[in-house]
Amino acid sequence: MADIYAAQLNPGKLEVVTEWVAAQDWAADLDLGSAPLEPVTSYRFDDPAGEVGLEVHIVRSGDRHFQVPLSYRGAPLDGADEHLIATMEHSVLGKRWVYAGMGDPVFRQRLDEAIATAGTSAKQFRVDEDGRRIDEITEVAQAFGTGPLPGARDVEMLHRLSLDSPAEGTEGRLLGRWTGQEAAVVLAVMV
Template sequence: MALLHRAELRPTKLELLATWLPSRDWYAGVGDVTRVAGYRFDDPAGQVGIETLLVRGGDGPVHQVPLTYRGAPLDGADEWLVGTVEHSVLGRRWVYDAVGDPVYAAALADAILAGTGQAEEYFEVDGRREVRAPSMDIASDAPAGDVPTVGLVRRVVDGDPTLIVTDTVELGVIRRPGSVAAPNTATLTGAWGDVRAPLAYASRR
């Protein structure tokens, strides 16, 4: 489950992405960045926020941007740093393009290979849990099974799709859902509005 805070972010996530996204070769947006939908994964250790945003720049295509939020810098991941934000509850947060974060790689592998799905999002309101309805659905076509322990991220090939190579699993993140077909392997599919498209895929090494 993902506990959400009613908090202010400076800059906001979309302001941060409006600066960072144009630096990516796979980005094809023009104009203001707006949120289309999103989903979250759980970090079993409860230390890292894991959120994937679907965003659009102007009238451009929808892009998938997985992010991790950390309370301290991630060693060796400077090239994946999107920026920092000031969170009115949690303080300074380091925001990373999640493809370079091993916590994200493990969560994505679980979602695809074990079908763990997305985290339920909720607020604490007067001591009770207030669940926020998801803005999209995700589902895996892989039969549920054991997932090998995902160790370090050994290599990332940025592009569309972005390839993540770990000790035990190779993952692909489709940056523009619908732009490319997933290979014939375990696939995570997303649905929002009247759109249904592959988001990511995985194979054991």
């Protein structure tokens, strides 16, 4: 389960996501000046140790949809400087180091596990300043794995999402749905 605080963030998540997307080769054709990124939804995975926040943002620019996996840590991740996107101040948790999710071993492990075990994204709960759960957040995406793909060696997170292509329930995929997107969308694939 993921606990979500009503916190002030500096810089904000959309600002961090936008800066990262703008620097990616796969986004070179985007004109974020005329069609800035807008948040659509997000989903999370659990870190069993409760130390790393694992969140995937789904955003859009015009009618094109993208996803950006991030990890949030309370200290720098050794050997991962190339994956560091930003540091942010969290009004409850303090300074956070924000990494590209696919460069964080905890994120990759949880993504792999969700696909291989037909697992799901984490339930999310609003919490008060003392960490007490107030209520479940249901207006988020639901991601779910389809089981392992025999012989696969890696997982590829899809940054550009195709909302119109049917997502077959084949093995080795992470699929997702959210309000307004009832047909499952392919989010990640085992390769």
